[in-house]
Amino acid sequence: MRKIQSQGVHHITLMGADRQTSIDFWEGVLGMPFVFEQPNLDNPKDSHLYFDPGDGRLITIFTNEDRQADRRRTSTDTGAVHHIAFNVSKASFTQAADRLKARGIVVHGPKDRGFMDSLYFKDPLGLLIELACYRFEPPVGCTYADVMIRAHKIRVERGDYNIQEIHLADAIEELVETRQHSLSSDRSAKNPF
Structure with a gap:
């Protein structure tokens, strides 16, 4: 028996509501450029939006104009996604809470994680989002x-x-x-x- 060796996250796909809610949040709040859109090839009723989270990889959202945003906390049952964390610079981290609060978004943190600092808030669909800022830079040639x-x-x-x-x-x-x-x-x- 042999392993399949992963080499990084290719993309993460989330179930969204309407198209504009996704664009307004992922690009308009988190600054992720909206880079690509096509029909969901497995469900043509949905659109498939692609955003660059800052490292050239992708966050994708299935949207459908018949779905409405539901701000209740997404499931944290066994097997569910608890939260998604995004890396931000120290300069962005120090501004993030104020920028989120200016939109009326409830922010928890900053939280001291020992090796990083974290802020938490929910997206318009109740998914917990973390903004994380490392307290170190790896040496050249290291990760x-x-x-x-x-x-x-x-x-x-x-x-x-x-x-x-x-x-x-x-x-x-x-x-x-x-x-x-x-x-x-x-x-x-x-x-x-």
């Missing part, structure tokens, strides 16, 4: 996942409850030391003062 797995191992080795900035800083230092070469024979910490 966020590289830093997270190393920080997790450091946290577990130290018996700490959750990942904190000290674990991230130590993970980044270890990744740089193991992946980037140096002419120095001793790369340990020094005090030149």
Whole structure:
């Protein structure tokens, strides 16, 4: 038996209400360019809208003019989607709550997640949306996942409850030391003062 190796999220498709509600939210609130539209090839009564969440991948929405927006919280039953999180820069994160509240949107947070900060709010159809802002940048040639797995191992080795900035800083230092070469024979910490 062999695995099928994924290489990233291709797209996420959500059930929307009418077309304009989707455009107004995904592009008009979250700034995702509306890049493509065609009929839903499995249900021609629906339209299929495509938005770029900022990394060139896609968020797609099935819309139908006969469906109305329902703001009640979407199901959190087993097997349901709890929330979708989008990465934002620190500059955008610090402005996000005020910009959402200016639209009358209820915002929860910011919440300290140790390795990131989060804000939560619902879309017009009751889906919980998270805006997440990492507290670190991975070293050149590394991914966020590289830093997270190393920080997790450091946290577990130290018996700490959750990942904190000290674990991230130590993970980044270890990744740089193991992946980037140096002419120095001793790369340990020094005090030149």
